[in-house]
Amino acid sequence: MTNGKSIGDTLLRVDDVSVSFGAVAALTDVSFEIREREILAIIGPNGAGKTTMLNVLNGVYQPDHGTMTFNDRTYTRMRPSEAAEHGIARTFQNVALFRGMTTLDNIFTGRTLKMKSNLFMQAIYWGPAQKVEREHRQAVERIIDFLEIEEIRKVPVGRLPYGLQKRVELGRALAAEPKLLLLDEPMAGMNLEEKEDMCRFILDVNEEFGTTIALIEHDMGVVMDISDRVVVLDYGRKIADGHPDVVRQDSAVIDAYLGVAHDAA
């Protein structure tokens, strides 16, 4: 899928990142990079450390050692709100929407950092604040159009079916106009049609906005179709990194997914 679009320089580099929870090593010396405008898939069997990796990237977990270099600045840790300020947005494996709020309001929260007016000014000068609100409303409406969720604009998201909730969550992440978009299993639990829609949206985001995307996905068909590059984790270590067609043939990857003879139970 590298046709036409130009993959740029490294946007984010992960160097020797290790994370452990007590005695469990979730990630061990993982290094890889995400390049501008590419779609990178992180795959691996259950418990391989994929979600932990995303949690490190947006600051939920602090690595025991190792660094991340984002936009030429190196961090040993950043807090989730800092990651958001630097332009890293994400969605969650188990949809993490604000359930009592409408689709519109959920997507609005994604613009928190774009709405520069100070919290206090917002409360006091409410004329200018209204103007700001209107401008952002336009941006939010563009996203709603883009994701084709006009009909559910005013519906509290807690009432929506799962597939649509995932789409609203993508919308909230897009509202931040991120440089890097992290998607944790964007297609989990979806039917075929919903998956195809989601694939289309991910590809469109990547092409139209030039957003760099790193995603975790279990559906191999999807991974091979949409990603430019694949990183494979197994037991917290990186075992392969490359073009989908190359990774597919990799013997370590095949072993990890199918099990090797000596530890087949």
Place this chain on the structure above:
Amino acid sequence: MLFALEVAISGLLSGIMYSLVALGFVLIFKASGVFNFAQGAMVLCAALTFVRLLELGVPFWIAAGITLIVMMVLAVVIERIVLRPLVNQPLIILFMATIGLNFFLEGLAQGVWDAQVHGLQLGIDDLPWEPLANSTGMLISIFDLSAALICGVLVASLGVFFHKGRIGRALRAVADDHQAAMAVGIPLQHIWAIVWAAAGIVALVAGALWGQRLGVQFSISLVALKALPVLILGGLNSISGVIVGGLLIGAGEKLAEVYLGPIIGGGIENWFAYLLAMVFLLFKPYGLFGEEIIERV
């Protein structure tokens, strides 16, 4: 008839005093989805600090200022030590933490100051308002009127601050899902510190007004119990709901005491509010203005 009106008005005004305490609960509930068990202890803390400073000879407004600062520092410390480590934990754990906080603050306040009963005079007389008494014969306390006025101003300003656009949305977002709120860049920690500080300020006002009425002592933390029915009527997450809830409870219990009291025996004032709350729980569990929880089944 005039008597009934007088009873109703004094009931409404005393209800506003309950609203004042309920307001602190609502603020914290809105921002974290948690019932703050320690609100009563915060009222005690604020009132005790204030009255002891006054007794030490600190001028009124400076004492008020210092207490205000103490309550704000307390909010920041609570956020840093108690709340921050509990981000992303189930809400019940946050709730349990506020129970612990309650005992800690009660102990702290009485340990630093003392456990004696202190009289507090705010310089507002608890006497009938003369012009009204002279023209209509109704005896309505100046203190009650002032308290209602103060409470109204407080509710209106907090209502404006916490309801509009982005802040209102940020509060609801934080209450709904900590992790997602942080991921979209809402500064969860700051919001909690601000809201707890606001609840601390409300506690000071409530503590001072109730302090004059009851004397500042341990039992002042029990006024929180009277705030519970107000919350149930008004809705746990509605700032304007506390006013309506307070008015209904206040007027209801006073009228019941006066008109039902002779029929079924006195003391109705002590339990009528809870009965009203129970009836509400049966028919309108989210209160009059509370946000209904939406679940997909």
